[in-house]
Amino acid sequence: MLTDDQDEYSFATLAVRAGQQRTSEGEQSEPIFPTSSFVFENAAQAAARFAGEEKGNIYSRFTNPTVRTFEQRLAALEGGECCVATSSGMAAILATCLSLLKAGDHIVSSENIFGTTRVLFNKYLARFGVETTFVPLIHLEAWQNALRPNTRLLFLETPSNPLNEVADIAQLSSLAQAHHCLLVVDNCFCTPALQRPLELGADIIIHSATKYLDGQGRCVGGAVVGDGQQVGEEVFGFLRTAGPTMSPFNAWVFLKGLETLQVRMEAMSQRAQALAEWLEAKPEVSKVYYAGLPSHPQHALAARQQAGFGGLVAFELEGGKAAAWTLIDSVKFISITANLGDAKTTITHPATTTHGRLTVEERAAAGISDGLVRISVGLESLEDIKRDLQRGFDGISKR
Numbered sequence: 001m002l003t004d005d006q007d008e009y010s011f012a013t014l015a016v017r018a019g020q021q022r023t024s025e026g027e028q029s030e031p032i033f034p035t036s037s038f039v040f041e042n043a044a045q046a047a048a049r050f051a052g053e054e055k056g057n058i059y060s061r062f063t064n065p066t067v068r069t070f071e072q073r074l075a076a077l078e079g080g081e082c083c084v085a086t087s088s089g090m091a092a093i094l095a096t097c098l099s100l101l102k103a104g105d106h107i108v109s110s111e112n113i114f115g116t117t118r119v120l121f122n123k124y125l126a127r128f129g130v131e132t133t134f135v136p137l138i139h140l141e142a143w144q145n146a147l148r149p150n151t152r153l154l155f156l157e158t159p160s161n162p163l164n165e166v167a168d169i170a171q172l173s174s175l176a177q178a179h180h181c182l183l184v185v186d187n188c189f190c191t192p193a194l195q196r197p198l199e200l201g202a203d204i205i206i207h208s209a210t211k212y213l214d215g216q217g218r219c220v221g222g223a224v225v226g227d228g229q230q231v232g233e234e235v236f237g238f239l240r241t242a243g244p245t246m247s248p249f250n251a252w253v254f255l256k257g258l259e260t261l262q263v264r265m266e267a268m269s270q271r272a273q274a275l276a277e278w279l280e281a282k283p284e285v286s287k288v289y290y291a292g293l294p295s296h297p298q299h300a301l302a303a304r305q306q307a308g309f310g311g312l313v314a315f316e317l318e319g320g321k322a323a324a325w326t327l328i329d330s331v332k333f334i335s336i337t338a339n340l341g342d343a344k345t346t347i348t349h350p351a352t353t354t355h356g357r358l359t360v361e362e363r364a365a366a367g368i369s370d371g372l373v374r375i376s377v378g379l380e381s382l383e384d385i386k387r388d389l390q391r392g393f394d395g396i397s398k399r
């Protein structure tokens, strides 16, 4: 359903309908196919499937109908030709790099990316002869200066986490094109509901489906979206060989997550905007990092490039680490966890958690101060979220 005539439908419709193929049972909701292998009608069909002469399922490390439905739906939402699902967001990045790079190739990456991605580049890919240069996300000149003849791939997350810096995807795409390298965008924080990097010239989209695509904190998974050659042949070929594929159950959970993605992203963006404005007016808060605020340096770019500003809000407390911990320890229902993208609002202290392993200098360079707090705004009532945080602010002023 809605695979051949996708262009005729809007995002909201595709999010609910794309990729579904009803079986003869006439089910309304998509079925889960928990099967490791598939049977053939006869020996000739088996031979034809294995030879690649006939399309069809063989084994769930290669293809699975539930996983395929998720892949087709996400591809439709990103406006991509092809999507392959992976066992995690990290597996999506690994599969992209190992299938499209070789020893001697060079990556230029924005510096404030997901910590584990940095470890993947620095510790593991480096061992296989792929070197990475890290540059500040928002400085186009730094990207330009970092390019080498062997640069094959530009990698970035925009907006960045937790400081919500925003890069100009179209500009970076021109740079990538001029140097014949691939532009890979980790679209975890905006999701296609708020930002469609392929339309801005990116070549490949990475997802940690674990975050907003699921949106309810249930499963770990990931995806790569792009064209039929790089993603459909190369990344898919690596995955079916190396094995970090998505389970049908997880695919089903993510598939259902996609159906509510747009309404969730809109609701979270609205709450985050109101919360950022509320925080900006607090005397205990010295700075709020949210691209929806006119005070944000890339506010205009974000407004142009994104359909919303997303659910992550970071802010700095005058009182440093003591104030940050007091605020965090005062909340009653907001979850103290580094995870994000959940219907449940979460709060975290980056300096001692996600960025705790960095040296003091590295943290300073990344802009992670001791007074920084990050909130991933969920779907609870905004008034309740504010009330929960106000308890913390009362605690800070009493100290």
Ligand SMILES: *Cc1c(COP(=O)(O)O)cnc(C)c1O
Pocket: 088, 089, 090, 091, 114, 117, 157, 186, 188, 189, 207, 208, 209, 210, 211, 220, 221, 222
């Ligand atoms: C969480 C995250 C990842 C890794 O995803 P997993 O599903 O945890 O493997 C990659 N990129 C970003 C931006 C993330 O937030």
